[in-house]
Amino acid sequence: MSGIVVFINLAGAVALLLWATRMVRTGIERAYGNVLKEKLRLAVGNRITAALAGFFFAVALQSATAVALIISSFVAGGYVSSAIGIATLLGADLGSAFVVRILRHDLSLLIPVLLLMGTIAFRASEARDLRQAGRILFGLGLLLLSLRLIGEASDPLRSSEILPLIFNYLARDWITAFLLAALLAWAFHSSVATILLFASLADRALLPGALIIPMVLGANFGAAVIGAMLTKNAETSARIVPLGNVAIRGFGTLVALGLQFTFDLSPALFADKPGDAVVLVHLAINAAVLLLGLPFCGLVAKVLESLLAAPAPVNHVADKDERLSSLNTADLAHPRQAISNATREVLAVCEKTEIMLNWIFELYETYDQAKMQKIAKLDDEIDHIHRDIKFYLARISQSELDEASAAQCQTLLSTTIKIEQAADIISQNMLTRAAKKHDRKTVFSGEGWSELTAMHNEVVKNAHLAFNLLVNPDVEHARQLVARKEAVRNLVRLSEEQHLQRLRAGNVASFESSSLHIDTMRDLKEINSLVVSIGYPLLEGEGMLRRSRLL
Numbered sequence: 001m002s003g004i005v006v007f008i009n010l011a012g013a014v015a016l017l018l019w020a021t022r023m024v025r026t027g028i029e030r031a032y033g034n035v036l037k038e039k040l041r042l043a044v045g046n047r048i049t050a051a052l053a054g055f056f057f058a059v060a061l062q063s064a065t066a067v068a069l070i071i072s073s074f075v076a077g078g079y080v081s082s083a084i085g086i087a088t089l090l091g092a093d094l095g096s097a098f099v100v101r102i103l104r105h106d107l108s109l110l111i112p113v114l115l116l117m118g119t120i121a122f123r124a125s126e127a128r129d130l131r132q133a134g135r136i137l138f139g140l141g142l143l144l145l146s147l148r149l150i151g152e153a154s155d156p157l158r159s160s161e162i163l164p165l166i167f168n169y170l171a172r173d174w175i176t177a178f179l180l181a182a183l184l185a186w187a188f189h190s191s192v193a194t195i196l197l198f199a200s201l202a203d204r205a206l207l208p209g210a211l212i213i214p215m216v217l218g219a220n221f222g223a224a225v226i227g228a229m230l231t232k233n234a235e236t237s238a239r240i241v242p243l244g245n246v247a248i249r250g251f252g253t254l255v256a257l258g259l260q261f262t263f264d265l266s267p268a269l270f271a272d273k274p275g276d277a278v279v280l281v282h283l284a285i286n287a288a289v290l291l292l293g294l295p296f297c298g299l300v301a302k303v304l305e306s307l308l309a310a311p312a313p314v315n316h317v318a319d320k321d322e323r324l325s326s327l328n329t330a331d332l333a334h335p336r337q338a339i340s341n342a343t344r345e346v347l348a349v350c351e352k353t354e355i356m357l358n359w360i361f362e363l364y365e366t367y368d369q370a371k372m373q374k375i376a377k378l379d380d381e382i383d384h385i386h387r388d389i390k391f392y393l394a395r396i397s398q399s400e401l402d403e404a405s406a407a408q409c410q411t412l413l414s415t416t417i418k419i420e421q422a423a424d425i426i427s428q429n430m431l432t433r434a435a436k437k438h439d440r441k442t443v444f445s446g447e448g449w450s451e452l453t454a455m456h457n458e459v460v461k462n463a464h465l466a467f468n469l470l471v472n473p474d475v476e477h478a479r480q481l482v483a484r485k486e487a488v489r490n491l492v493r494l495s496e497e498q499h500l501q502r503l504r505a506g507n508v509a510s511f512e513s514s515s516l517h518i519d520t521m522r523d524l525k526e527i528n529s530l531v532v533s534i535g536y537p538l539l540e541g542e543g544m545l546r547r548s549r550l551l
Contacts, residue, residue: 006153006154006156006157006160009149009152009153010150010153010154010157012149012153013146013149013150013152013153014146014150014193014197016142016145016146016149017143017146017147017150017193017196017197018188018189018190018193019142020139020140020142020143020145020146021062021063021139021143021190021192021193022139023135023136023138023139023142024062024136024139024140024143025061025062025063025066026135027132027133027135027136027139028060028061028062028132028136029061029066030128030132030135030465030468030477031128031129031132031133031135031136032060039053039057040053040057040067040070040071040074040088046084047083047084047087047294047297048087048294050080050084050085050087050088050091051087051088051090051091051094051290051294052091053088053091054067054071054087054088054089054090054091054092054093054094054095055091055092055094055095055098056095057070057092057095058091058092058093058094058095058096058098058099059095059096059098059099062096062099062192063096063190063192064089064092064093064095064096064191064223064227065189065190065223065226065227065230067088067089067092067095068089068092068226068227068230068231068241068242068245069227069230069231071085071088071089071092071241072085072227072231072234072238072239072241072242073238073351075237075238075240075241076234076235076237076238081301082237082240082241082244082301082304082305083297083298083300083301084297085240085241085244085301086240086241086244086245086248086297086300086301087294087297088241089227089241089242089244089245090245090248090249090289090290090293090294090297091290093191093220093223093224093245093249093286093289093290094283094286094287094290096191096192096223096286097191097195097279097282097283097286097287098283099192100191100192100195100196100199100279100282100283101279101280101283103143103144103147103192103196104196104199104275104276104279107144108144108148110140110141110144111141111144111145111148112141113141114137114138114140114141114144115137115138115141115142115145117134117137118134118135118136118137118138118139118140118141119134119138120134121133121134121137122134122135122138126480126483128480128484131480147196147200150196150197150200151200151203151204154200154201154204154206155204157204157206163206167206167207167208167211168208170211171208171210171211174211174214174257174260174261177211177214177215177218178214178215178217178218178221178257179218180215180218181194181198181214181215181216181217181218181219181221181222182218182219182221182222182225183222184219184222185218185219185220185221185222185223185226186222186223186225186226186229189226190223191219191220191222191223191282194219194222194223195216195219195278195279195282198212198215198216198219198278199275199276199278199279200275202274202275202277202278203273203274203275205274207274207278209266209267209268209274209277212267212274212277212278212281213256213260213265213267213281214257214260216278216281216282216285217253217256217257217260217285218253219282220249220253220282220285220286221249221250221253221254224242224245224246224249224250224253225246225250227241227242227245227246228242228243228245228246230242233324233326233344236308236309239308240301240304240305240308243304243308244297244300244301244304247300247304248289248293248296248297248300249286249289249293252285252288252289252292252293253285253289256285256288267281270284325345325385325388326341326342326344326345326348327341327342327345327388327389327392328341329392329395332392332395332396335396335401335405336405338392338396339396339405339408339409339412341392342389342392342393342396342409342412343412343470345385345388345389345392346389346412346415346416346419346470347467347470347471348385349382349385349386349389349416349419349420349423350419350467350470351467352378352381352382352385352423353378353382353419353422353423353426353463354460354463354464354467355378356375356378356379356423356426356427357422357426357459357460357463357527358460359371359374359375360375360426360430360431360434361452361453361456363375363431363434364433364434364437364452364520367434367435367437367438372431372434372435375426375427375431376427376431378423378427379423379424379426379427379428382419382420382423383420383423386416386417386419386420389412389413389416390413390416393409393412393413396409407537407541410537411537414537415470415534418530418531418533418534419530419531419534421530422463422527422530422531425523425526425527425530426523426527429519429523430520430523433516433519433520433523436516437513437516442512442513442516443509443512443513444509444513444516444517445502445507445509445510445513446509447498447502447510448495448499448502448509448510448513448517451491451494451495451498451499451521452495452517452520452521452524454491455488455491455492455495455521455524455525456524458484458487458488458491458528459488459524459527459528459531461484462481462484462485462488462528462531462532463527463528463531465477465480465481465484466481466531466532466534466535467531467534469481469534469535469538470534473538475538475539475542475544477535478535478538478539479535479539479544481532481534481535482532482535482536482539484532485528485529485532488524488525488528489525492521492522492524492525495517495521496518496521499514499517499518
């Protein structure tokens with residue numbers, strides 16, 4: 001077999017590994033993302049519990065990077081402190097390493113079972129959660145299959161004359177090996193995929209023992225950088241957590257590399273088999289970083305906060321919006337870039353609206369004046385960004401646009417209007433109702449509160465799915481989103497009927513909260529209609545919409 005064919009097969013197997021890893025992660029995020037986020041937010045009470053929560057959530061999501069993005073948004077939203085966020089991410093790194101250890105077991109018999117179960121679950125029902133469960137199972141099957149393919153594709157490399165020369169050189173130049181591994185982990189955007197690849201190569205004696213520790217350390221350094229790169233344009237508070245992880249985990253890997261230069265530890269100290277040694281070295285370095293780095297999370301957070309804090313302007317005006325806008329007027333001469341800029345700003349509006357939507361029901365349950373003010377401030381920020389987006393899109397439209405770009409401009413304008421309207425409903429209607437509930441000491445009946453909570457959870461899921469369409473315009477997800485509109489309508493209808501029955505039965509709590517219950521229910525229904533309509537343009541472009549319903 002020629003060398004080019006071998007590398008094509010290996011590249012294809014690695015590509016399948018990356019795709020399968022992403023497939024499992026996104027399936028879990030879409031099916032259980034909101035539940036996991038809420039559980040994570042409640043679990044991060046102190047550094048130890050935060051590290052444990054990060055560990056288990058990284059195991060569930062098979063990605064420490066996903067946990068990094070979630071916990072960064074929590075820090076930006078004021079849910080947790082930066083120190084707790086960094087501790088969570090250190091635990092997530094260990095959880096990600098533990099996932100690699102699990103996948104090293106011989107699970108080949110599960111491949112056909114997972115593929116079959118995933119296909120059946122995905123095709124058996126139109127229910128979103130069941131289809132996502134099928135996606136997860138199918139992705140796990142593909143992941144295990146990719147590991148087998150990597151092993152088979154790399155077998156012919158044993159007789160290669162060039163590869164040993166490269167690895168022999170790197171075995172004498174650990175710094176270059178460290179940097180190459182870091183670059184590979186960053187390019188893969190997955191330490192799990194990188195370490196599994198190294199383990200497969202080591203199993204076939206392609207990766208020399210002298211290179212195992214330096215390259216595993218490099219992969220860990222590169223994996224730490226991923227989160228920092230993905231949040232480089234985020235708010236300052238959101239950047240502290242991934243940067244803190246780079247500081248602690250990155251410093252730990254560099255210290256370990258220095259110790260390796262000094263003591264030249266053999267991978268055989270960790271395991272007899274080279275592939276297992278790769279995984280156990282990876283697990284050991286992350287465990288050491290967690291244990292040694294946990295006490296310094298607070299110090300690192302304070303240092304980064306002071307370094308990243310913007311100097312106050314001479315004529316500082318209170319409440320001035322100092323966020324960095326993506327609406328660069330210099331890009332107006334390049335419509336495609338300008339449209340990308342506008343899309344980023346619309347995503348900022350989505351993020352702020354999603355925070356408002358999550359917080360508003362917390363206010364219904366526990367009144368908090370500071371949180372009320374934060375929601376009002378978020379609405380003001382959304383109004384400001386919304387206005388800027390409209391003017392920016394209008395200036396883009398003055399350029400000569402092709403049909404696709406013109407349609408994209410119109411879709412962005414329509415989307416930002418709908419999201420701004422949803423934010424207004426939260427700040428102008430629901431915020432007032434939360435205040436009235438507190439002032440009048442109104443209490444929902446147990447059944448009524450359960451109905452409203454179920455409806456709110458469904459609207460939050462739909463909003464998350466709708467906002468994801470801006471990043472990944474997937475027709476299937478748009479179809480599922482629009483189909484969920486009927487589910488919310490049914491919840492509203494059922495709640496109205498049950499509320500009326502409680503009134504007839506003389507339920508005192510239902511009588512006192514009747515107006516508040518009905519108004520809140522209708523607010524949620526209107527918000528849901530607005531976010532669901534974000535999927536209409538995508539379906540219309542595919543010819544999947546009639547005038548009033550799905551084909």
